[in-house]
Amino acid sequence: MKKPNIALTIAGTDPTGGAGIMADLKSFQASGVYGMAVATSIVSQNTLGVQDVYHLPVEVIESQLKSVFDDEAPHAIKTGMIASEDMMNVIKPFIEQSGKPYVIDPVMVAKSGDSLMDDKGKRKLQEILLPKATVVTPNIPEAEDITGFKIQTEEEIKKAGDFFLNEIGSKGVVIKGGHLEGDAIDYLFTNNGMRTWTSERFSTKHTHGTGCTFSAVITAELAKGHAIEEAVEVAKRFITLAIKHTPEIGKGRGPVNHFAYQKIEGLDYE
Numbered sequence: 001m002k003k004p005n006i007a008l009t010i011a012g013t014d015p016t017g018g019a020g021i022m023a024d025l026k027s028f029q030a031s032g033v034y035g036m037a038v039a040t041s042i043v044s045q046n047t048l049g050v051q052d053v054y055h056l057p058v059e060v061i062e063s064q065l066k067s068v069f070d071d072e073a074p075h076a077i078k079t080g081m082i083a084s085e086d087m088m089n090v091i092k093p094f095i096e097q098s099g100k101p102y103v104i105d106p107v108m109v110a111k112s113g114d115s116l117m118d119d120k121g122k123r124k125l126q127e128i129l130l131p132k133a134t135v136v137t138p139n140i141p142e143a144e145d146i147t148g149f150k151i152q153t154e155e156e157i158k159k160a161g162d163f164f165l166n167e168i169g170s171k172g173v174v175i176k177g178g179h180l181e182g183d184a185i186d187y188l189f190t191n192n193g194m195r196t197w198t199s200e201r202f203s204t205k206h207t208h209g210t211g212c213t214f215s216a217v218i219t220a221e222l223a224k225g226h227a228i229e230e231a232v233e234v235a236k237r238f239i240t241l242a243i244k245h246t247p248e249i250g251k252g253r254g255p256v257n258h259f260a261y262q263k264i265e266g267l268d269y270e
């Protein structure tokens with residue numbers, strides 16, 4: 001069998017499997033990519049909310065990263081929940097030395113409204129990690145937090161795209177329209193300009209982990225060597241089917257179906 005492409009996620013956990021590194025690993029697997037995972041914070045959470053958070057000591061995050069990179073380097077890397085500046089500083093050199101595509105999901109708040117990053121971390125993200133990104137995938141509130149201005153209209157979305165590319169120095173940014181009204185439109189900005197993907201908006205409360213899943217699929221597609229545009233195209237199809245066929249798990253805001261895309265689009269493993 002051909003050696004698989006490998007994707008690494010560096011993020012927080014969700015013991016109920018809907019978000020964080022658990023969702024990322026499922027999404028990697030369903031994309032036909034071998035998944036690796038480094039935990040940053042252990043989050044006691046479920047579909048009802050976040051009950052507790054334990055941030056791992058930075059030495060433990062560093063030693064996990066060493067374990068990965070001393071053995072087999074991934075073809076693409078994603079970071080999700082990175083709660084503090086210290087964590088960012090430990091992760092940054094591994095990203096730089098890898099020279100591989102790097103996706104940042106700038107996770108700040110869980111769908112339940114619980115904060116997953118401290119205030120200083122929020123400010124430092126754009127200094128330490130965002131300039132290294134191949135693609136950043138903020139939702140609207142995250143894009144507002146990072147740019148410092150309100151985003152409601154398409155003009156403001158374009159202004160935000162410009163801010164990520166030209167003020168921060170990210171190579172690409174997808175501003176996700178999950179939090180707006182009407183169709184679910186995602187806006188990609190790169191050197192090639194703007195591209196949008198539109199899907200119908202499903203009227204469901206089961207969107208726990210949509211952002212994690214979307215960015216993990218982009219990472220998996222980049223690990224296969226695909227271009228940013230192709231990666232976002234696949235991720236949009238994947239997340240749309242995952243939301244359409246939610247498995248109705250839990251008492252609250254449930255997870256998406258990480259296996260719907262593979263089942264419906266019949267992915268062939270190499």
Ligand SMILES: Nc1ncnc2c1ncn2[C@@H]1O[C@H](COP(=O)(O)OP(=O)(O)O)[C@@H](O)[C@H]1O
Nearest residue numbers: 139176177178179184200201202210211214239
């Ligand atoms: N109700 C919905 N129906 C269809 N697509 C959605 C819905 N909610 C979110 N999406 C899509 O899911 C992906 C994640 O978006 P979003 O929910 O905004 O991210 P986050 O989880 O970071 O808040 C995007 O592609 C977005 O368009």
Ligand SMILES: Cc1ncc(COP(=O)(O)O)c(N)n1
Nearest residue numbers: 012013019020209210211212
């Ligand atoms: C560990 C962790 N990371 C991220 C999220 C956000 O999830 P969403 O994709 O719903 O914004 C979460 N709830 N937990």
